[in-house]
Amino acid sequence: MKNLILTVIAVCSLNTIQAQEISYKKWVKEAPRLEDSFFTTPKAKEVAETVLLYQQPTGGWPKNINFFQTPDNKEKALEIKNDVNASTIDNGATTTEIIYLSRLYNATHDETYKEAAIRGLDYLFEAQYENGGWPQFYPRPKGYYVQITYNDNAMINVMNLLRDVSNGKSPFTYLPESTRQKAQKAIDKGVECILKTQVKQHGKLTVWCAQHDRETFAPAKARAYELPSLSGAESANIVIYLMQLPNPSAEVIQSIES
Template identity: 25%
Template sequence: MSLDRRSLLTATAATALAAALPALAAPTKDAVLATMRRATAFMTDKVANRGGYVWSYLPDFSRRWGEMEAYPTQIWVQPPGTATMGHLFLDALHATGDEAYYRAAENAAQALVDGQNPSGGWNYLIDFAGEASTRRWYDTIGKNGWRLEEFQHYYGNATFDDAGTSESAQFLLRLHVEKGDRRWRPPLDKAIAFVLDSQYPNGGWPQRFPLKDEFHHHGLPDYTSLITFNDDVAAENIKFLLMCLQALGDERVIDPIRRAMDCFIICQQPQPQPAWGLQHTVADLKPAGARTYEPKAFVTHTTAANIGQMLTFYELTGEEKYLARLPEAMDWLQSVKLPPEQAHDGKAWPTFIEIGTNEPLYIHRKGSNVVNGEYYADKNPAGTLIHYSSFRKIDVDGLRKRYAALKAQPVAELAAKSPLKLRGQPLPRYFSLGEVSVSDLNVGDIGAKGKVTDDQIAALGAGLNAEGWWPTELKATSHPYSGDGSPTPAPGDYSQTRVGDITDTSPFIDPKPAIGISTGAYIENMIAMIRWLGAK
């Protein structure tokens, strides 16, 4: 997942800014609308590349980044990228009625359509300069990102990782039903077909599709064809298919939804370890490894996430089979909790649990770059990675309470409001204001996620600079590509750093961050103003 590039001017930070400035006049609706228009005009007219976006830019556009440094010809699909911006534009349209936001959403959609893989899904990024440029990026910047193993090969296919394909598909669905514009139906149909075609008969999905058997990953068989729970791959696909059922009445998706939900059941392992891994083998449904710092093991946060998903599946169906073995999984989670003296920064669960022993596995690395470096697992909790935590915080009590509440609720009430029974229902009007979960697809309350104060909104208006962007610390940076790494480790200890030696192109936290343009800052500040408008 990405490093955090939070804006200095989100609702919380805007409060601090407001306190540091002289008293600001209370914002008016017209002033807020003008701030939104001016900030959006800068993004669409100065920042966008054929309607698409990456995550951050230096003010002179000499460098730009998604999860890794990007070429000027590239846009990012992985959130918070082009589809995230498209959702925000539609939200702004609903909040203001200004058709300029609809045009911005159309441009974002066209950028995604122009970069849609022939299979119907999307890669992490789109390069408008073509295949040769994409391959050059993967052979240089991507190849040398030591910790970003998912970028070290160019597969030429599409990915479900990090919700890029799911978010893009959801955005095209939203745009299609917004005004019934048939222009978006063919790429939407391609996306639906991609989700259906890539599903295994047992209901699971691979991380990437079409499958590519020729790749090996650090000497191991490639992991991208395995059944994937990591980063909510299955959950995001189920959510998209439910949206298609709800908004389009497309009954083709019912059986795939059912099989996908049942895949969670069949992948839960037997006692004495009734848990899940990040990924599972297709043939025998056993936990499997993924990236080299994701060993073959049971995974506590994935197990907790899957418990949560199965509680949601029970809400959707009222079928007891989704609850039947959850107490076992919750008891197992409780059994592998570390004693208080071994907790790490308040995180009391090991990320990885060894198969067969229930003992924690901890992840370390040695070397200085992708060529000479190596990740490995052992049982020593000292000196673990900082870019991928060996410890997790898990709310088992919260899962138990939700389980008990659902058990106490009459099944008939659940079945009556299930999205599986709904057809032709509108999608939520707002997607950016909070997570859209499977269980609340029929709710879209603009004021639902906390109050935004007048002072915060006034600070946002005051913080927008003369060019029309919010100056933001770009806390994540990276070494420019300077050649492949050396087989000989560079001097120094890189075992607990985000980045290796000077040849490592992975992003890291800049101790002296540059001020620049952040897509995430724009999105967060626009969300704050949309919430403020909705409360008036």
């Protein structure tokens, strides 16, 4: 009987975890696929109210939240909102919200959404290290969260967004030239970081790891089971990003071919 009870508890716990994962994944996967017509509906503004509710004082957002659902407990939501250590670019956080609010601003011309999106962009600019890398969490002061993070495409998601900003691509057509230039500078620094973190083995350039030390650029560990290792999926998306650069330098070309 005891074993049966433990099994039931374990299954229920697993189902809860899976439901939570599906919940936030629905947001990060479905939000970019929304039709433009959606942003003229009352539902779009309802979702935005939840997005704005969770935006942190840093300008960034916490991860693993399904903004399609209105929070049952707003007090708990405010606790998360004010925990600035939760601001992150992991699991599609912050970049997804900036894009959503920008699309809604274009549809409604409500300055509230524009201002929130710009605060999100300012967070991304501030979170970037001088060496060009982005940590998984900012301003979290310690732990593996501070390392330069390619894991789950965290840094590449940011650089893809900033590329659209710098090019004045929709939904960022409303941004001024000064912001576009700032985005381009951040991209240039990010590319430099990518080149510096490419792992060299036996004198030859290979690929990248999920995390790299923010000071030495060396491969770095994350959780106990995430040891330094060459990362296939993340490296593939880094290469794709580099291949899309206009007028790539000889160093970028060498990096791609390697």
